[in-house]
Amino acid sequence: MRAISRFVPARVQNLSKAYHQFYALRDVSLDIAAGEFVSILGPSGSGKTTLLQIVGGFIRPTSGHVFFGDADVTLLPPQKRDIGVVFQNYALFPHLTVAENIAFPLRARKVSAAECAAKVNRALATVELSGYGDRPVSKLSGGQKQRVALARAIVFEPRLILMDEPLSALDKNLRESMQLELRKLHSQLGATIIYVTHDQREALTMSDRVAVMHAGRIVQIDTPRALYSSPVDHFVAGFVGESTLVPTRRVGSRQVALGPFTLQTPREVPAGEELFLALQAETILPCGAEDEPGSNYLSGVVTDLVFQGESLKGAVRLEGGTSINFRLPSHSYNARSLPQAGATVRLKLHVQDTVVVPRNPEAKADI
Ligand SMILES: Nc1ncnc2c1ncn2[C@@H]1O[C@H](COP(=O)(O)OP(=O)(O)OP(=O)(O)O)[C@@H](O)[C@H]1O
Ligand SMILES: [Mg+2]
Incomplete structure (x- = not known):
């Protein structure tokens, strides 16, 4: 025009x-x-x-x-x-x-x-x-x-x-x-x-x-x-997308701990800061027993599973006690392959999606 x-x-x-x-x-x-x-x-x-x-x-x-x-x-x-x-x-x-x-x-x-x-x-x-x-x-x-x-x-x-x-x-x-x-x-x-x-x-x-x-x-x-992929701090990470923010700590230059699990990160983890893992629900994927390079693995018990039409939303209590959410496209799971509430599941998270952010000093943690 x-x-x-x-x-x-x-x-x-x-x-x-x-x-x-x-x-x-x-x-x-x-x-x-x-x-x-x-x-x-x-x-x-x-x-x-x-x-x-x-x-x-x-x-x-x-x-x-x-x-x-x-x-x-x-x-x-x-x-x-x-x-x-x-x-x-x-x-x-x-x-x-x-x-x-x-x-x-x-x-x-x-x-x-x-x-x-x-x-x-x-x-x-x-x-x-x-x-x-x-x-x-x-x-x-x-x-x-x-x-x-x-x-x-x-x-x-x-x-x-x-x-x-x-x-x-x-x-x-x-x-x-x-x-x-x-x-x-x-x-x-x-x-x-x-x-x-x-x-x-x-x-x-x-x-x-x-x-x-x-x-x-x-x-x-x-x-x-x-x-979405590179939030600068925990406030932005919590505000954009559907993420669970979990307190974490640095255990290596590219490694953080989440309860008993050690996760690789795509970037250098800052030292001396209060850190959070920002886990977007759709990046947490149920998987089999075999490891693939480029992925982190977690396991826990499914505590919740809700059918929401195009997607399934669920929660897992990880070993160590932290709860995280996941979201799966419902069309790719039939009733038999679905993780059931109460079942133990192994979860995969790509290293690329393992986002670690520092605390925003002015924002509350529980957003
Ligand atoms: N005329 C005013 N006098 C005093 N405080 C004001 C005035 N206008 C805005 N504020 C305050 O400034 C802050 C920012 O207000 P603003 O309206 O810009 O927020 P907002 O981000 O648009 O919020 P919302 O999403 O609710 O519309 C608020 O704390 C508000 O109470
Ligand atoms: Mg306004």
Whole structure:
């Protein structure tokens, strides 16, 4: 639709935001390339909305700067920033029609009626709501309202689109299809998008990169794959994927202990730090008695096994007393080959998947 060059890179530099003594943001820096889709992921209260609102100009930072391209926009009001925003609660005008809602930012920019109509129609087509222009928004479903909000955010071809948990009110199926639609829309528009969510799966599904926040700081910013396979600390490891965090200790440069088991690690284990093994459920695989190179082995008793449709979720109490979770694709196990609750199982974990992380000193261990 639009040339990618229209969209600008955004840069956040040493941003802090204090409310009295409390810091909602602490020295946050972030570089977003033109056309990039970056998610801000973190638990409630970690500062995601505060960061997005500062980028949008709705809140002033206590210190630090926001740049769009080379321009310092830190003190610029939102209406002068040329950004599209989609917030959680839609913020549509309930007494207006779909088309009137979408036309709102164009009217505010004094766009002519003819051009306005053409742009509204194009935006409606982009969000697959052609023909809905005359409907009152109050009569639309949640997903349709969400798409109207999206159309309103893109209709004036903003340089940057900010979205704060835009799908959180939708049910699972609609949320998942909207995630894919947003991704498609992003590649069509080539827009720079900053997307706030506390749903790690959503962040991994949609983003080029994900910034993980904790207590007002960005702990790690990386591609979804890198976050998943190389978390920087136990907080990120516990927040991304479905992992069991188990305290462990270094017993060699590439070896850690888990109860009576010694596990090889793919990387050098840091010395002198409090460490955790981050065991992703789907990397723990029941196996036979034979060893293969490149794998670690554990054994224990199955304590739990639940059929969840596409997968089987279970728990094993390892020798030594630690419990870990596993998840298997259910289609690859028939009733006979299934590990049964109460049975002793041998488990395999690839060395590559044996992720050891240090404690994040600011985060609780039990996440
Ligand atoms: N106006 C304000 N005055 C005082 N404290 C505030 C204000 N706005 C936000 N905070 C605090 O700043 C912290 C970060 O809030 P923020 O809304 O950015 O979190 P969030 O990550 O978006 O959380 P959620 O996932 O619940 O939306 C919270 O502890 C919040 O209570
Ligand atoms: Mg928020």
